[in-house]
Amino acid sequence: MSKSIDSGTVVYEIKATNPNAIANYDAGKLVKGIGDDLIAFVGRPIQGLVVKANDATAIVKKVKEDLVGGKCAQPWLRAGMSGKDMIFLVTDLKNAKYERACTLVADYKGIREKQKKLLTETKVYNLDKGDKVIDKAAKDMVKALGVKGDGKGLGEIDGSVSIILLAHGDEDKTASGQIYGKDFAGSSPKDLVALLVDNKDPKKRLNPSYSGTIYLDGCFTAQGGAMQNYTKQVWELLKAKGIKNCKVKGNLGAAATLKSGDELVTTTEAEKAGDKLTAKAQKDYEKQIAPAQAKIEEIWKKKYGGKDKDGFKNDPDVAKLNAAIEKARNDAVKKLEAELKKIPGYEVKNLVGQFGLTRLN
Structure with missing residues (x-):
């Protein structure tokens, strides 16, 4: 059955009007085209998406052989959506019957929509209400990310909703002089987990099936060794409460919220x-x-x-x-x-440490 690409969905294209032009095929640009499409649709880059670019490269090799063998005259290379999938399709401008194709990303449409939904389900909460710096950071982040939440208080934290908690983080030093995050929003890891888990209102607490990401967005929250790392302690306490499918991340140094919603982090x-x-x-x-x-x-x-x-x-x-x-x-x-x-770790955007499903625990 012949393949076709839906109108307006092409992310990569080469019309090889002469045999030599097919050498312009670039797998890197093909992958980038898909990445740019995701950014445009979702609003942010998507990490970890598997694109079967090697299959497309193999097809291009076959097309080159077909050119030499006279089976193809003017190949038209395209990547775009065909129904739910992102496919790579080669047809011949001189021969309507010629076709080679492969699936680059199965259910690409569903992946795009799911990722966009996850973004809109992110919520921002201000745990230092009344503090001018944090109030402004919460307001800027909500506006920049276009996410839910008014930054005023916790609520509706269930399912896979990603949670950004904004507050000041305080630093301290170990006897050896190592800097670590002492507290966040004036709370110890135990107190913060109690806020997330032990609220009497079930709509304002996490349940064991919670699978989102909790971002402790304050200074030094992920700075320090295992015994002093505030973010790791929060993760361990949540795991002990039976919440094992979530991830917890924090900043690896002093942090400042930009109007773009990004965090500018500098290590100690x-x-x-x-x-x-x-x-x-x-x-x-x-x-x-x-x-x-x-x-x-x-x-x-x-x-x-x-x-x-x-x-x-x-x-x-x-x-x-x-x-x-x-x-x-x-x-x-x-x-x-x-x-x-040039200093490593100086004012790096979104420099975070993360604990959860991506690590061995």
């Missing part, structure tokens, strides 16, 4: 390196501008006697020196920002 190691780099940059900058500052001071005292402020302010030599200082400052800031970005 990166923060220390950044502070050291900033201190050196400040020292170098001050040394660089010291001669210009001394010259300005000299002009003020000798030329204006420390009295004529208007004359001093409008002095062209002073203006040139101030411009040089400002340029040095801008150059130093630009250089520092570039160097900070």
